[in-house]
Amino acid sequence: KQEVTQIPAALSVPEGENLVLNCSFTDSAIYNLQWFRQDPGKGLTSLLLIQSSQREQTSGRLNASLDKSSGRSTLYIAASQPGDSATYLCAVNSGGSNYKLTFGKGTLLTVNP
Amino acid sequence: KAGVTQTPRYLIKTRGQQVTLSCSPISGHRSVSWYQQTPGQGLQFLFEYFSETQRNKGNFPGRFSGRQFSNSRSEMNVSTLELGDSALYLCASRLGITDTQYFGPGTRLTVL
Numbered sequence: 001k002q003e004v005t006q007i008p009a010a011l012s013v014p015e016g017e018n019l020v021l022n023c024s025f026t027d028s029a030i031y032n033l034q035w036f037r038q039d040p041g042k043g044l045t046s047l048l049l050i051q052s053s054q055r056e057q058t059s060g061r062l063n064a065s066l067d068k069s070s071g072r073s074t075l076y077i078a079a080s081q082p083g084d085s086a087t088y089l090c091a092v093n094s095g096g097s098n099y100k101l102t103f104g105k106g107t108l109l110t111v112n113p
Numbered sequence: 114k115a116g117v118t119q120t121p122r123y124l125i126k127t128r129g130q131q132v133t134l135s136c137s138p139i140s141g142h143r144s145v146s147w148y149q150q151t152p153g154q155g156l157q158f159l160f161e162y163f164s165e166t167q168r169n170k171g172n173f174p175g176r177f178s179g180r181q182f183s184n185s186r187s188e189m190n191v192s193t194l195e196l197g198d199s200a201l202y203l204c205a206s207r208l209g210i211t212d213t214q215y216f217g218p219g220t221r222l223t224v225l
Contacts, residue, residue, distance in 0.1 A: 031211050043117075043203055044216040051211060089156070095210055099169045100146065103156040 002027045002094050006104035013080055014112050021075040021107045023090030028068050031095035035064050035075050038087045038106070047088075048075070080111045115140065117217035119204050125223045131192040134220045138185050138206030145187040146214065147179060150201040159202075162187055191222075199224045 003026045013019055023033070032051045036044040048057045048064040050073070056065040063076040077084060087108050091101040118137045126132050138145050147159040158171040162181035179189045185206075191198055201221050207214045 034214065036216070041201075041221070043218040044205075046213050046215060049213045091156075091214075093211070093214075099144070099161045099163070099210060100158040100171065101148075101156075101205075101214060102158070103148075105155045 002030075002092055002102040004090060004092055004102050004104040006088075006090055006107050008107060009105065010108040010110075012110040012112065015080060015082060017080050017111075018076070018078050019080055019109070021077070021088050021090075021109070023073040023075070023104055025071045025073075025092045025102075027094065028071050029094065030068065031093045033064075033066055033073050034091045034093065034101065035062075035073075036089040036091060038089060040087075044089065077109075080109075082111050082113050085109055085111050117204055117206050117215050119202075119217040119220050121220060122218065123221045123223075125225065126194050127225050128194055128196060130194050131190065132194060132222060134189045134191075134202055134204075134222075136187045136189070136204030136206075136217060138187070138204075139215055142206035142208050142215075143185050144207045144209075145181055145185065146205045146207075147187070147189050148203045148205065149173075150203060150219070151199075156203070159189065194224045196224050198222065 007022045035047040050066040061078040087106040089106045090104045144163045146161040150156045160170045165181045176192045181187045201219045203219045205214045205216045
């Protein structure tokens with residue numbers, strides 16, 4: 001059974017700081033991994049999708065890496081801004097007969113002006 | 114292109130009632146998944162439909178059911194509501210199994 005863990009559970013940083021969010025998963029047989037952002041009471045916004053054959057993906061100030069063999073992914077946010085404050089969720093697509101995303105509990109990020 | 118839409122956005126029901134939630138996927142997407150989000154359990158997978166067939170089901174009781182129509186729109190039904198069913202119910206759609214999953218804004222269900 002796939003399990004996804006995100007560390008830290010919460011993170012508070014000053015504006016402008018670079019930061020890293022961590023995600024680990026127990027079963028390396030994945031199709032892809034997706035990072036989402038969720039604002040309070042809202043749905044999920046997709047940030048980055050990394051296929052199992054890829055090592056990293058970049059979008060603007062965001063960079064996500066994937067090390068499938070060790071079951072780890074990181075989301076790097078450069079030059080953080082107060083608008084980045086949200087909960088960041090990592091989700092693993094295990095594929096095969098299990099067409100579903102398994103989510104971590106998320107990291108609550110607060111960027112202070 | 115319109116995103117995933119969910120109706121209604123908010124619902125208040127009492128224990129024992131039943132409820133139906135609706136989801137319209139992004140145009141062209143035939144896969145629709147449903148998730149339950151609670152503060153304690155986080156996001157949990159309910160089920161996925163593809164071309165009107167349920168492909169996978171999460172570990173939820175039979176009170177939770179769903180269906181998908183020929184136009185890919187999906188409905189989720191919860192019968193005999195319990196207090197613990199209070200949650201944000203999220204619907205997501207995607208084009209293919211390895212593609213990005215896009216989520217709707219969710220339906221906030223409160224059971225009194």
